[in-house]
Amino acid sequence: MRLRFIFGEVFNGLRRNTTMALSVVLVTFVSLMFVGAAALTQMQIDQLKDDWYGKVEIAIFLCPESSRNERCAEGAVTAAQEEDIRAVLEDGALSDLVQKVYYESREEAYGKFVANDDEGIWSYLTPEQMQPSFRVKLSDPEQYQVVADATEGLPGVDVVRDQREIFSELFRFLNAATVIAAALAAVMLIAAMLLITTTIRLSALSRRRETQIMRMVGSSRSLIQMPFMLEGAVAATAGAVLAIGGLFFGVRYLIEDWLKSSVTWVQYIGTSDVLNVAPWLLVIAVGLAAVASIVTLGRYTRA
Amino acid sequence: MIRLDNATKVYKRGARPALDSVSVEIERGDFVFLVGSSGSGKSTFLKLILREERPTGGDVYVAGRHLNKLSAWRVPHLRREIGAVFQDFRLLPNKTVYQNVAFALQVIGKSRHHIQSTVPEMLDLVGLSGKEKRFPHELSGGEQQRVAIARAFVNHPPILLCDEPTGNLDPGTSVGIMRLLDRINRTGTTVLMATHDDEIVDQMRKRVIELRGGELVRDQDRGVYGLERV
Numbered sequence: 001m002r003l004r005f006i007f008g009e010v011f012n013g014l015r016r017n018t019t020m021a022l023s024v025v026l027v028t029f030v031s032l033m034f035v036g037a038a039a040l041t042q043m044q045i046d047q048l049k050d051d052w053y054g055k056v057e058i059a060i061f062l063c064p065e066s067s068r069n070e071r072c073a074e075g076a077v078t079a080a081q082e083e084d085i086r087a088v089l090e091d092g093a094l095s096d097l098v099q100k101v102y103y104e105s106r107e108e109a110y111g112k113f114v115a116n117d118d119e120g121i122w123s124y125l126t127p128e129q130m131q132p133s134f135r136v137k138l139s140d141p142e143q144y145q146v147v148a149d150a151t152e153g154l155p156g157v158d159v160v161r162d163q164r165e166i167f168s169e170l171f172r173f174l175n176a177a178t179v180i181a182a183a184l185a186a187v188m189l190i191a192a193m194l195l196i197t198t199t200i201r202l203s204a205l206s207r208r209r210e211t212q213i214m215r216m217v218g219s220s221r222s223l224i225q226m227p228f229m230l231e232g233a234v235a236a237t238a239g240a241v242l243a244i245g246g247l248f249f250g251v252r253y254l255i256e257d258w259l260k261s262s263v264t265w266v267q268y269i270g271t272s273d274v275l276n277v278a279p280w281l282l283v284i285a286v287g288l289a290a291v292a293s294i295v296t297l298g299r300y301t302r303a
Numbered sequence: 304m305i306r307l308d309n310a311t312k313v314y315k316r317g318a319r320p321a322l323d324s325v326s327v328e329i330e331r332g333d334f335v336f337l338v339g340s341s342g343s344g345k346s347t348f349l350k351l352i353l354r355e356e357r358p359t360g361g362d363v364y365v366a367g368r369h370l371n372k373l374s375a376w377r378v379p380h381l382r383r384e385i386g387a388v389f390q391d392f393r394l395l396p397n398k399t400v401y402q403n404v405a406f407a408l409q410v411i412g413k414s415r416h417h418i419q420s421t422v423p424e425m426l427d428l429v430g431l432s433g434k435e436k437r438f439p440h441e442l443s444g445g446e447q448q449r450v451a452i453a454r455a456f457v458n459h460p461p462i463l464l465c466d467e468p469t470g471n472l473d474p475g476t477s478v479g480i481m482r483l484l485d486r487i488n489r490t491g492t493t494v495l496m497a498t499h500d501d502e503i504v505d506q507m508r509k510r511v512i513e514l515r516g517g518e519l520v521r522d523q524d525r526g527v528y529g530l531e532r533v
Contacts (some may be wrong), residue, residue: 002412209395210406216353216393217458218382219410221375 002223009210009227010234013203020199021235027195028239028288029246031188032281036247038181039277044269045174051267052167053141057102060085060134060151061158072158077132081156089136094150100137106130131158189288192239196232196292204228204297225297232289240285244278304366304462304493305329305352311360312347312517321347323517324361329495331461334488336504337497338528339514345497348514349464352495353385354378366461383411386455386463390470392447394439400426400450401435407454421457429453429483445476449483456487463487465496469503477503501528 014021062082063072082103088094089101110127117123136147141164148160204211214224248271255268306329312322322344329335337345350356351363354370363370366384373381394403401422408418426432429449439447448468455463465484469477481503488494498504504511504527511526512519 002409005409209393213393213395213406213454214410216382216387217407217411217454218379218384219412220379223410223412 006223006226006230009207010230013207013227013231014234016206017199017203017231020195020202021231024192024195024199024232024235025239025242027188027192028236028285029242031185031192032240032243032285033246034181034185034188035284036243036274036277036281038178038185039280040247040251040269040273041174041178041181043273043277045171045178047267047269048167048174049171053164057163058136058138058144058147059161059163060136061161062132062134063156063158064131065128067158069158071153072156074155077156081154082132085134085151085154085156088151088154089134089147092150094147097138097140097143097147098136099139102135102137104133104135106132109133189284192236193288193292196236196289197296199235200228200232200293200296203231225293228297229289229293232293233286236285236289237282240281243281244274247277248274304331304333305495306364307348307351307361308364309361310351310358310363312344312351312356313359320359320517322351322358322514325514325517325519326361327512327519327522329493331493332488332491334485334494334507334509335496336507336509336511336526336528337495337514338499338504338511340499342516343514344517345514346466347517349466349495349497352462352464353387354381379411383458384460384462386452386458386460388448388451388455388463388465388468390467392439392444392451392471394447394450394454396439399436399438400431400442403439403450404453404457407457411458413458422453425453425457428456428486443476444472445479448472448476448480452480452483452487456492460492462493462495465494465498467498467500468496469498469500474502481507504528 062077062085063069063075065076086101086103089098106127107130109130109132110125113122113125113130138144138147144162144164148162151157152160211224251269251274252271256270259266260268305327307325307327309324309326310322311320311324313320325344325348337348339345347356351358351370352365354363354365354373358371365381368377368381370381395406398406404422404425405418408421413421423432423435426435429452431446431449431453434442434446439450442450448471452468463484468484469480472480477500484494484496485507508525508527511521511523511528513521513523
């Protein structure tokens with residue numbers, strides 16, 4: 001009986017206040033879309049980091065025959081120097097940080113160079129002009145600086161490069177995008193909350209006669225307030241569902257169907273990630289409605 | 304059934320009390336008129352009993368409950384023991400006579416079966432059988448007040464509070480309403496009626512409690528409206 005009553009009231013309230021309810025749905029839809037987009041961007045960044053940082057290495061370039069670098073004034077790196085550098089990486093204090101050391105000889109460097117040079121522009125180069133290098137894979141890529149500091153001054157070392165630098169600009173861009181999406185989401189969430197508050201207040205005012213009578217005949221406060229709370233919650237949840245749908249199809253068509261087939265060397269997030277975000281969006285929607293209800297209802301339907 | 308011990312209500316600090324140290328006891332089954340001019344404290348008296356307001360001094364007991372100590376979530380249970388009727392009827396315009404009465408039972412969680420058997424009984428008691436499907440605007444003032452009484456009494460509360468129930472009605476119709484209230488009183492229900500209607504008070508010859516400026520100035524069995532008529 002009570003459930004029937006509550007749902008009847010919720011339905012009536014939504015029907016009587018269709019425009020307000022719709023605006024709540026749309027505003028929550030847009031705001032949660034931003035929240036979801038921010039979350040997904042972060043997930044994409046994490047995914048890229050995992051994927052790329054696992055592949056990238058520190059490259060310790062060794063002195064070539066003739067270099068303008070002061071450190072290489074003594075000429076090309078000697079075999080003894082190479083052994084010393086390897087010893088520092090593999091046996092010294094750094095050995096905990098280093099996962100694997102791989103030596104790329106001049107010939108190998110040349111081979112790679114030629115393989116990438118389809119048009120033969122660099123064909124005048126000889127293996128002797130290439131730089132040998134140590135490629136170091138770290139157990140924790142974040143510890144780059146420690147390894148760089150320890151190896152940079154060693155005799156025979158030309159320059160130390162962290163390949164992650166290539167990506168840092170991209171990650172900075174993606175992080176900025178997340179911040180913007182999150183900021184927009186925050187503004188929209190405030191708008192959504194204010195709208196829900198107004199909707200509940202209007203609804204409560206338009207049904208003051210009913211609530212007055214309910215109070216008078218002794219119905220519990222929860223029964224009086226429940227329909228209004230549910231009204232807000234239903235509208236907000238509808239918005240969340242729309243947002244989830246939007247994100248799902250967005251990821252599906254833009255990323256899975258389009259980007260994945262055209263830009264293939266990147267690991268992308270997928271619809272399963274949207275489904276991971278979905279429960280949180282629902283929680284936010286319901287939480288939003290709950291906060292708005294608590295703020296409003298205390299004043300308009302006191303016992 | 305209802306007892307006020309030195310009940311005092313001051314709305315604003317420093318202002319004159321709306322109710323000043325009033326002590327009254329109303330027994331089960333009593334029919335009591337509460338009279339006094341506007342601003343005499345009648346409304347405050349009723350609000351204290353309904354626990355819409357708390358006393359600022361003294362104690363209020365209703366239906367075995369000490370209202371000073373009653374927590375907010377117990378208030379609905381108190382209100383189920385008190386039926387309330389108002390001058391302006393307070394019916395829901397978009398519900399029929401039947402739905403208006405049934406509403407009072409629905410919102411306290413009664414079963415549909417219970418509602419279907421109780422509501423027609425109650426409409427019969429107040430003399431509205433056959434008008435179940437009418438809307439309030441299709442009824443006369445007296446009939447609307449009967450619907451309101453049916454709604455207040457449908458849960459058979461031991462106390463019925465009436466705030467000027469005949470205030471909007473002509474004398475002939477008022478008599479009918481008073482007969483109905485008298486009938487309800489005879490079932491053992493305590494009826495407390497605030498009124499300005501001197502003719503009715505004089506005719507009924509029931510207990511009269513008079514307030515003036517928040518003070519109890521008269522509590523008389525089988526009384527009349529004004530002291531000067533004694």
